[in-house]
Amino acid sequence: MKLLSAALLALAAAAAVTATFLPFSELLIKLAPDQPQTAYVTTGWSTYFGATKDVHAPLFGIPIAAAAAATLAGIRWRKVAFAGAAALAGVAGMLFVYLLNAISFHKTGNIAIDPSLEAGFGNGIWVLIGATVLAFGAVVVHPDD
Template sequence: MKLLGIVLLAVAAAAAVAATFLPFSELLIRLAPGQPQTAYVTTGWSTHFGGTKDEHGPLFAVPVVVAAAVILLGVRWRKVAYAGAAALAGVTGMLFVYLLNAISFHREGNIAIDPGLEAGFGTGIWILVAAVVLAFAGVVVHPDD
């Protein structure tokens, strides 16, 4: 069981960090009638609007990486693994709610601008959710201190 716990925690930490490089949210918007849709993509480290990268990235990834590091430290101590899993769950939950609000606003708030607007979650947020599940599974099978 100890090996399974170590593997689950390591995979959870790696998945969480990898997720920060993938899209958390994606928005396809047409800025003027007859124009092609432009992608607005947010990752844990940056925001891209079409081919333009925002020089002031959102840095959503920083707390995710810190939580992943704590999860890795938790390989040795169950309470630390639990704290890391809880931190990752909190960060993921807050990010999910933030993105849900932004996606809902764009879906409903900009219909006059672009009736064909598409907004949704990217693969990164779903991998973060999976990392939370894996982290807590690792805590459950972790041998007691």
């Protein structure tokens, strides 16, 4: 069981870090009706509006990487694994709410003007939620300290 929980925790941490490099949200935006569509893509380390990089992009990757590190340290201590899994749940939950806001803001603002525009979650958030589930699974099979 020790080996299984260690493997699950390592996998959860790796998945969480991988998630930071994947898109969290993908929004297609038009600034004016006659302008071309531009993709607005947010990952854990950058936000791009078309080819333009947002220099003030939120670095969601930092708290995610910290939670992943705690999860990895949980291989040694069950209580740390539990705290790491809870921290992953916290970052995933808060990020999800933020993305939900950004997507619904975009839908009421832009898509109302042009229905061909789209907005949705990227794969990153699903991988992050998957990592959270894996981490809690690892806690369940983790032998007591």
